Amino acid sequence: MRRTIKHDFRYIISACLLILTVAAVGTGVIADRWDLNNFVPHIISGYAMALLALAHTVLEFPRLWGYTKGRLRRRSVGRGPADQRDPPVIPAPDSAGKSGRGPSPVSRRGLLGLVVGGTGGFIAGWLAPGFLGGTQESDLGLRYHRWSRPGSLDSEGAVDWGERPPQYKVYPDLERLALPAVDSLFGEEALLGEEDLPTFASIARRRSIRSYTSDPLSQSQLSRLLYAAAGITEERTEFRAAPSAGALYPIETYVLVHDVEDLVPGLYHYAPQDHTLVLLDAGDKRRQATSLGLMQGFLGEAGVVVVLSAIFQRLRWRYRRRSYRYALLEAGHIGQNIYLGATAMGLGVCAVAAFMDDGLNQLLGVDGEREAALYMLAVGNTTQ
Ligand SMILES: Cc1cc2nc3c(=O)[nH]c(=O)nc-3n(C[C@H](O)[C@H](O)[C@H](O)COP(=O)(O)O)c2cc1C
Structure with missing residues (x-):
């Protein structure tokens, strides 16, 4: 019974985290578009997200800790001298043996995740300012300011100023x-x-x-x-x-x-x-x-x-x-x-x-x- 409640709690936290992430992104875009300082819905969703992320980490701590220990142990198994090796707790990664250099600290799936996540993040970071109008160079005010300087080359003659x-x-x-x-x-x-x-x-x-x-x-x-x-x-x-x-x-x-x-x-x-x-x-x-x-x-x-x-x-x-x-x-x-x-x-x-x-x-x-x-x-x- 206690396990079920704990399980439900975990799922509720994950669902709320997902909803709040969407809310934080949405309100962030609104704040950015309308240049709203201290946009309260964005601030609240940000803090709530941080709280839930903390609760999630606390609940999952035993797993995280176990995983980290297992990882570290596998690493030392792959690298240490033969007589100090413990029997592996977690099965060796599938890449082990193929290279003949012992198990890799990062699995193939993990590596793929890192590469995809990193590349995706890089592309999103590169494209986002364009969509949101974020970089200084895309600041039309700055461009206007330069464009309106006296003496800058212009096509005054071609413009009908009315x-x-x-x-x-x-x-x-x-x-x-x-x-x-x-x-x-x-x-x-x-x-x-x-x-x-x-x-x-x-x-x-x-x-x-x-x-x-x-x-x-x-x-x-x-x-x-x-x-x-x-x-x-x-x-x-x-x-x-x-x-x-x-x-x-x-x-x-x-x-x-x-x-x-x-x-x-x-x-x-x-x-x-x-x-x-x-x-x-x-x-x-x-x-x-x-x-x-x-x-x-x-x-x-x-x-x-x-x-x-x-x-x-x-x-x-x-x-x-x-x-x-x-x-x-x-x-x-x-x-x-x-x-x-x-x-x-x-x-x-x-x-x-x-x-x-x-x-x-x-x-x-x-x-x-x-x-x-x-x-x-x-x-x-x-x-x-
Ligand atoms: C261009 C401009 C826009 C402003 N827009 C707002 C606004 O939308 N809402 C608001 O409460 N105050 C606004 N203010 C007032 C400023 O927040 C206020 O001047 C600033 O906090 C300094 O306080 P003070 O005017 O009492 O010296 C604006 C002021 C200026 C000059």
């Missing part, structure tokens, strides 16, 4: 909602709230906050947040709060409003030219924000999630192959303005670049090529 597109994205059929106090935002005094932190205090205090209270944002807070992100700060030139290469402003700003006082929840587009919001799609977007952000729950708990996208042609007609660099840099500038603006107002903020591109582009109503989502920033009230 025309300059309109500076502002407009939705002519949709209503524009004025954000509060846009006029009073101009002029330094009007901008500072009584409680606001000064710049250096905001820099020192800024942290990525992932825990929010259920208090809504005020419209005034949202207005100032968007002004810090992409607001026009000089009326004459229409230059904005964040710097932009050639003042071409490729970044568009969207807001997933979860909880803002007197504002219908939904997806909005921010129009800097008159500091207004356009409601693109009404409805609760909490669940979508979370699932598109790879299940990072705080994206559904914040008051708003700002989404930055780029219209690449706004840069491409002038900056050609360097355009993509500039688009990412500009999203970073705006992201930091949002961080500091939110911190100054006592709000919590967290940047998110790990998201499902296709789903988020679809939600914004953009094609992911001419215009593509680059960055999400959750902003909300916090106790931290």
Whole structure:
């Protein structure tokens, strides 16, 4: 009875090991593909695999030990002087005698296993980076970086870099909602709230906050947040709060409003030219924000999630192959303005670049090529 239980236990452990190996490989590939650090399912399956492997080794230890002893003994039988030889415990390997040099320490089957396993491992290791896009040389970012250096030999003349597109994205059929106090935002005094932190205090205090209270944002807070992100700060030139290469402003700003006082929840587009919001799609977007952000729950708990996208042609007609660099840099500038603006107002903020591109582009109503989502920033009230 005890033997049967032990036997069953061994089989269960082997089966679980097999399942966990598949899980570890699967989650490893997912983590690699999506560049997920600390992917919890992968970590758990890895640790569980290690535990089961240890249990397997402990259970099989008598066999392993017996086998090792037998092997060692056979070896000394094959090599030692005739009068010290013990009678063999395990029958001599089948290669013994043929060569006339005594039994080999590795059987033919073992040798074959080693050769097949080694060769298979070598080929898999060689092919896998190609499939997974792993080596540095296959890193397209690196290639792009080299390709976008000035002075590198190129075929500029052969490429049509297109025309300059309109500076502002407009939705002519949709209503524009004025954000509060846009006029009073101009002029330094009007901008500072009584409680606001000064710049250096905001820099020192800024942290990525992932825990929010259920208090809504005020419209005034949202207005100032968007002004810090992409607001026009000089009326004459229409230059904005964040710097932009050639003042071409490729970044568009969207807001997933979860909880803002007197504002219908939904997806909005921010129009800097008159500091207004356009409601693109009404409805609760909490669940979508979370699932598109790879299940990072705080994206559904914040008051708003700002989404930055780029219209690449706004840069491409002038900056050609360097355009993509500039688009990412500009999203970073705006992201930091949002961080500091939110911190100054006592709000919590967290940047998110790990998201499902296709789903988020679809939600914004953009094609992911001419215009593509680059960055999400959750902003909300916090106790931290
Ligand atoms: C490009 C970028 C992407 C980020 N993506 C995420 C993310 O997907 N999820 C998250 O929780 N934090 C994200 N962060 C926030 C970082 O984890 C955070 O800045 C870092 O831990 C340092 O903490 P601090 O911002 O409080 O100084 C991101 C930050 C940057 C700059």
